[in-house]
Amino acid sequence: MQATNTSLSTDLVREFVIAGHGNLDKVRKMLEENPELLNASYAWSETDHETAIQGAAQVGSAPVATYLLEMGAPLEICTAAMLGRKDEIERRIREKPDNINSKGAHGIPLLPHAAWSGDLELVQYLFQNGAKTGSSSALHNAVTRGYYDLVVWLVENASPDLDSKNFQGKTPLSVAMERKHENIAQFLRGHGANE
Structure with a gap:
């Protein structure tokens, strides 16, 4: 649908949130290139928003969640x-x-x-x-x-x-x-x- 951070493209935020579901290498690379992605939220629908760390949490990806926490994502x-x-x-x-x-x-x-x-x-x-x-x-x-x-x-x-x-x-x-x-x-x- 759309990203909540208007300085980032919707597609970029979506890609980052999807990477948050377990692709640590991609999360690292994308965050190095665009640090503002850290807490960016993608809106799958009007009532369903997700950040990369939430994606990591829902699929049990401790390595991605731990990395994002180290980078300053909220717990x-x-x-x-x-x-x-x-x-x-x-x-x-x-x-x-x-x-x-x-x-x-x-x-x-x-x-x-x-x-x-x-x-x-x-x-x-x-x-x-x-x-x-x-x-x-x-x-x-x-x-x-x-x-x-x-x-x-x-x-x-x-x-x-x-x-x-x-x-x-x-x-x-x-x-x-x-x-x-x-x-x-x-x-x-x-x-x-x-x-």
């Missing part, structure tokens, strides 16, 4: 969750309890961001404090990374849809099999998951 709660920064999360929720309902780019809730970290205690903390939405996406993220203990906890406690499909149209079981996470695939099958 939002969803990024902190993806990076497993439990102390930071707890502080923010203590200071403002409604932060438990925070959402990142594309309206993705806090729980799926935390699942990227693989930190079971962080996911449990968020869930026990009210972050109940996004359990199916959290399951997908945990399966993708092969976090067996987190997968088990989510299935047994967070009621995710075991047959939900990710953006590629794949179920958690399909992803587990594709990534050769045999223990996760066996566990999911045992709980009635389908390909």
